[in-house]
Amino acid sequence: DTAVSQTPKYLVTQMGNDKSIKCEQNLGHDTMYWYKQDSKKFLKIMFSYNNKELIINETVPNRFSPKSPDKAHLNLHINSLELGDSAVYFCASSQGRGNYEQYFGPGTRLTVT
Amino acid sequence: GNSVTQMEGPVTLSEEAFLTINCTYTATGYPSLFWYVQYPGEGLQLLLKATKADDKGSNKGFEATYRKETTSFHLEKGSVQVSDSAVYFCALRETGGFKTIFGAGTRLFVKA
Numbered sequence: 618d619t620a621v622s623q624t625p626k627y628l629v630t631q632m633g634n635d636k637s638i639k640c641e642q643n644l645g646h647d648t649m650y651w652y653k654q655d656s657k658k659f660l661k662i663m664f665s666y667n668n669k670e671l672i673i674n675e676t677v678p679n680r681f682s683p684k685s686p687d688k689a690h691l692n693l694h695i696n697s698l699e700l701g702d703s704a705v706y707f708c709a710s711s712q713g714r715g716n717y718e719q720y721f722g723p724g725t726r727l728t729v730t
Numbered sequence: 731g732n733s734v735t736q737m738e739g740p741v742t743l744s745e746e747a748f749l750t751i752n753c754t755y756t757a758t759g760y761p762s763l764f765w766y767v768q769y770p771g772e773g774l775q776l777l778l779k780a781t782k783a784d785d786k787g788s789n790k791g792f793e794a795t796y797r798k799e800t801t802s803f804h805l806e807k808g809s810v811q812v813s814d815s816a817v818y819f820c821a822l823r824e825t826g827g828f829k830t831i832f833g834a835g836t837r838l839f840v841k842a
Contacts, residue, residue: 621773648828658768658817658835665828672828707773711830716762716781716823719830721773 620644621722623708629728630698638693638725640708648672649691650709650719651683660707666691667713695727703729732757736820736833743810744841751805751818751836753794759825763787763796763803766819768835774819777805815840 621642630636642649650673651663665673666685680696691708708722737752755763762781766774778787783798792807803820820833 658837660774660819660832660835662829667828709773711828714826714828716779718764718776718779719774721775723773 618643621708621710621720623706623722623725625725626723627726627728629730631730632698632700634698635694635696636698636727637695638706638708638727640691640693640722642689642708642710642720642722644710644720646710646712646720647688648711648713649685649688650711651691651693652707652709654705654707654724656704664691664693698727698729700729703727732761732822732824732831734820734822734831734833736818736836738834739817739837740839741836742839742841745812746809747840749805749807749810749814749838751820751838753803753805753820753833755801755803755820755822757801757822757824761822761825763794764821764823764830765792765794765803765805766821766832768817768819770816777818810838810840812840812842814838 648667650665653661664683669685682694685691705724709719711717711719733756764779765777767777768774778789780787780796786795794805817835
């Protein structure tokens with residue numbers, strides 16, 4: 618049983634295109650996250666939703682727009698893709714406020730050409 | 731603000747060697763501390779955690795002790811295996827918060 622799943626696993630696209638990444642969790646968690654991991658493995662928080670409410674919105678270009686239709690889903694839409702957007706994007710979930718660990722999806726490797 | 735600093739890699743060891751990966755943190759309040767591991771091509775997964783001072787987290791032969799006096803949470807393993815080759819992330823969860831702050835990651839290579 619997959620806990621946190623993401624689609625697609627690989628995404629290759631050209632500059633200027635618009636793309637979406639989808640994430641779903643079946644753990645019953647109420648908080649979900651998007652992270653960006655660069656080629657040096659540095660992990661940067663982008664967004665977080667708690668009960669469908671945006672609670673973390675780091676310094677991210679407004680070409681990136683998250684959307685949470687319900688507690689189990691968090692999608693990421695990216696407009697006008699740029700070369701620098703190439704990275705691995707991870708979705709994660711946790712039980713919410715407090716000392717809870719995060720559960721990560723397998724990642725989506727985005728390559729912009 | 732809160733932050734996590736861990737030793738730079740890569741760390742290269744021979745099989746059965748002793749492993750230490752240093753991690754120190756800066757935080758207000760009483761954060762929870764974590765080690766996550768990322769195997770090639772996969773997402774991060776929790777390795778161990780400690781939620782208060784002097785707690786020891788342990789899993790799969792790895793250990794780390796929450797030291798408030800030195801603000802440290804060093805990861806240790808007595809005898810590493812080739813299968814331990816991965817990237818290790820130290821992290822803290824802000825007291826009563828939603829945000830987890832990750833260190834930069836330390837890549838470990840274990841040679842047979």
